[in-house]
Amino acid sequence: MNSPLSNIEVGSSGIIVQFMDNIIAGKLMTMGVLPGSKVRVVRKAPFKGGLYLKIDGSNMVLREKEAETIILSMID
């Protein structure tokens, strides 16, 4: 099942299958976030802010808007 990263609940994981925004994709990829990367949502920020993520073992934060453009394939 595929879903945008922003819709995923805290504690769930998935594999990146697609980027919907080329500018964000370009930037994320230079940071080593690629199709095939494993993403887990660790927590969501105070003030309904960004997402604290574990991506391939390293910690990263993204805005909700940025997360909306990343499509994951869910892992059970």
Place this chain on the structure above:
Amino acid sequence: MIIALVGNPNSGKSSLFNKLTGLRQKTGNFPGVTVEKKSGKLLLPDGKATTLIDFPGTYSLYPTSSDERIVLNVLTNPSEKNYPDVVVYVADVTNLEKHLLLLTQVRDLGFPCLLALNMSDLANRKGISVNEKKIAEFLEMPVVMVSGRTGDNIDLLKSAISNLLKKNTNGKNSFYAFNDIEKEATHKVDDLFKSNNSYRSKLIAHHFEKLPFLTEEERKSVAIICQESGFDNLALQINETMRRFDKFVPVLNSAITKEGEKKALTDRLDAILTHRIFAPLIFFVIMFFVFQAIYAWASYPMDWIEEGFMFLGNFVKNTLPESWFTDLLTDGVLAGLGGILVFIPQIAILFFLISILEEVGYMARAVYIFDKLMQQFGLNGRSVVALVSGGACAIPAIMSTRTIGNWKERLITIMVTPLISCSARIPVYAVLIGFVVPSVTVWGFFNLQGLAFMGLYLLGIGAAFVSAWVFKLILKSDEKSFLMLQLPSYRWPVWRNVWQNIFEKVSVFVIEAGKVIMVISIVLWVLATYGPKEAMQKAELEATQIAQQTSLDEVATADLIAAKKIEASFAGHIGKAIEPAITPLGFDWKIGIALLTSFAAREVFVGTMATIYSIGSTKDEQTIHDKLAAARNPTTGAKVYTAATSLSLLIFYVFAMQCMSTLAVVKRETGSWKWAFLQFAYMSILAYLGSLITFQCFS
């Protein structure tokens, strides 16, 4: 010989730089831009002296902020004076698969490269083992395991650098094969620039609009080439990035083995420190302690500096013959110098604490915690660093906004940072609060004056956010804004880096603020010392007569003469000229003079008031306070420093842009006087209206 230190953010590059150069480093700017350039002398084992340049951390040669852009600009321009002979690439060995993209790009540009696998100490602790030989073979370059934190293998790294300089060779295999579009476009760009490096040509095709070394004509030609060959910027960038990762990730997987990782300390700490409810609370507690520490620790060294300068001033006065030159030296130059140096303790202590927070990795969390809130006001999570630093001095704070990629967010941060009460406002607050708030203890242990102090700070912070929100509505921009931040693991601070950072921030303040404060101090001295000749003589005569009639002692006589003279001086005339404008705020011409002199630095207010009220020989805040409390309006006999006037004056100092040095830095950072002027204008209006309303309500 120039050696470039290049790498991603969080690669530990700065630690390594400090370790390699020690104290032989200096800070400057890259030509034409305001990006800070750190360079230092690196002495190699074979006796060769080289220059090591620490480039800003970036993930790739596709930059998104002005800091990152400088790496591209220098590395693609062989005639740039910082163009390196070799590149030492620093990568975090514990996170290597994310750190090699830029290295493959830099090597494709034709630089002889060396890979320093940094943080070897952490790798050992995490049970990561690396087959360096395999990586070296694949990358066709020497690989050295080092630790910038512990200093392990630094000598090995130095000899590897000198070998690299001797051999001066680059690998043969490119890490990225062009597709047909790229081949066609880069061929033409190669011809245009007579370049033999087609990756450089590809980067020119990508970035020609913003590369500073291209002429207008060259830009037009490249634009035509790109159009003809259908060069799709974004798609090609993504394609390139993917291909590069595809090439090196499998190699790394076979060269690196990781033992099963236990749940790291970082994750456990972040469960609390980035907790959705605790996180902001913890942040405010930390900030509270930071500012408490500044008051607790800074007052002693500040007193020493003040007393030192007073002693020096008296010494010069007593040693040199009485003349205008001696006066200039003591009241202009020395006073100005003292006014600069007295802030060093506060600035040093604040940046000491901020550096520690940055070193341990906490600041990146603060950026994350407040990003959403900051966005509501047109700012960026990264603005937190500038706003906190603004509590010491707006100058280094404004310079720290360079990490904000989005121009609008950066500009708004710059525009509102001076509203955060800086250390120069403290002496003014200290004198004036005494008139408004009694020194009593409430709720057991809170000092009411202390609470008033905090209120003024909060007022400044509130004004900063409201102004930011207004700027957000006014300024238009379609530029994308990002958070996308990698959070480094928590680690123990490297003290060498902390000292280095304090030294840098203090130097910036002394040099940037110092030159302006110095000049203005001298100008103000002239204005306050000279006046229309007749008026000055009359003032002196009058003062002497009064002194004789009331049989004042020598010191009091000198003080009275000084007071009468400043009234007759040019400064006095200006003060009286602006009096009608500031009467509605509850200010008289004496305060007018003090407002004027505050342009050098806000704390000059206290000294000026001392002179005007003929107690120039004392520097004691209590004495000044008593004198001001007794001051009465000569015609009405009413007290000048009523609660309303004092409150109005406090409000004025919270909002007013009374710092020429900051304006100069804003001009430099934004590239035009327009923003500096706008900042001055809006803050002055805010101050005037704020004071007007306050005075009219309370009087």
